Amino acid sequence: MSLSPSSSGTASSSASSTAAANTASSGSVAGTWTVGSGSVVGYRVNEVLLGQNAAAVGRTTSVTGHLTIAGTTATAASFSVPMATVHSDKSQRDSQFDGRIMDVSQYPTGTFTLTSPIDLAPLPSAGAVKSYTAHGKLTLHGTTRAVTFTLTAERTGSQIKVAGDIPVLFSDYNIQNPSFAGFVTTQDHGVLEFLLVFSKAS
Numbered sequence: 001m002s003l004s005p006s007s008s009g010t011a012s013s014s015a016s017s018t019a020a021a022n023t024a025s026s027g028s029v030a031g032t033w034t035v036g037s038g039s040v041v042g043y044r045v046n047e048v049l050l051g052q053n054a055a056a057v058g059r060t061t062s063v064t065g066h067l068t069i070a071g072t073t074a075t076a077a078s079f080s081v082p083m084a085t086v087h088s089d090k091s092q093r094d095s096q097f098d099g100r101i102m103d104v105s106q107y108p109t110g111t112f113t114l115t116s117p118i119d120l121a122p123l124p125s126a127g128a129v130k131s132y133t134a135h136g137k138l139t140l141h142g143t144t145r146a147v148t149f150t151l152t153a154e155r156t157g158s159q160i161k162v163a164g165d166i167p168v169l170f171s172d173y174n175i176q177n178p179s180f181a182g183f184v185t186t187q188d189h190g191v192l193e194f195l196l197v198f199s200k201a202s
Contacts, residue, residue, distance in 0.1 A: 029072070029123065033160060033198035035065035041081045041110075043168075045178060045190035056178070056186065058088040058097065067160070067198050072121040077114040077136075079196055084108065101178050107142040112166070112194075115146070120153075129154045138166060138192070143173040159197055166192040 042059035049056075065079030083104040087094050098104045116135040124130040129152050138147045151164035169189045170177055178186045 029069050029120070029155070029160065031069060032201040033067040033069070034201050035063050035067075035079055035196050036159075036199045038161075038197035039063040039065075039079075039195060041079065041192070041194045041196075042086060043190050044193055045186050047178070047184050047186040049184045056088060056093060058086045058094070060085040060087065063194075063196065065196060066201075067162070067196075069120070072119070072123055074114070074118040074120060078112060079194065080109055080111040082108060083110050096178065096180065101176055102141055107140075109139075110192075111139045112147075113137050113139075124153075124155070126155045126157075134164065138168075140168065140173045140192075141175050145172050159199055161195065161197050163195045164193075166194075168192050 040059055040061055041063050042057060045056045047054055047056050060081050062085040063079055063081050066077065067074060068076040083102050084098060086097065088097070114134060114136045118132050118134060120132070131150055131152050133148065134151050135146070135148050137144050139145075147166050149164055149166050151162055153160060153162045155161075167189060168175075168191065171188065177188060178184070
């Protein structure tokens with residue numbers, strides 16, 4: 001399952017969200033927001049493991065970032081993760097990820113930076129999920145590429161939740177194909193998935 005603003009594992013309880021919804025729906029979103037608890041970034045790659053189709057999934061909750069909104073326009077945004085904190089359900093996969101695939105000791109951080117403003121108007125009501133097109137730069141494995149993708153955003157209580165999937169062609173970032181002879185075969189691309197939970201900076 002892809003990450004989404006309403007993912008049960010990261011969303012606030014419906015009770016607390018409903019309690020604060022009226023305040024959020026009428027309040028201004030302008031200002032600086034910071035990534036906080038409940039945020040998740042990771043990867044998803046389709047693979048054939050010992051003859052069986054599967055999806056390799058790695059996740060980290062060690063996410064930092066910010067979002068700046070002027071009026072109803074997102075003027076700046078970024079997030080970053082320490083690549084060594086991305087883990088899957090298999091230690092052998094994680095060892096390959098940290099070593100020959102992503103070389104996290106040499107390239108310790110993955111980052112995304114928004115490069116074009118996003119017009120949020122008209123602002124959706126609290127609890128409504130709206131889609132936007134984002135343009136930015138993604139840095140993985142020491143290589144930076146321009147990316148364009150669709151993200152979704154939702155205001156719940158005092159938070160803004162932003163989710164998206166960024167396609168990643170391994171060769172674009174000089175990332176070695178994760179395939180491991182005789183054991184696992186993967187596609188030549190994957191997806192970077194993220195769910196960012198922003199709170200208004202005090």
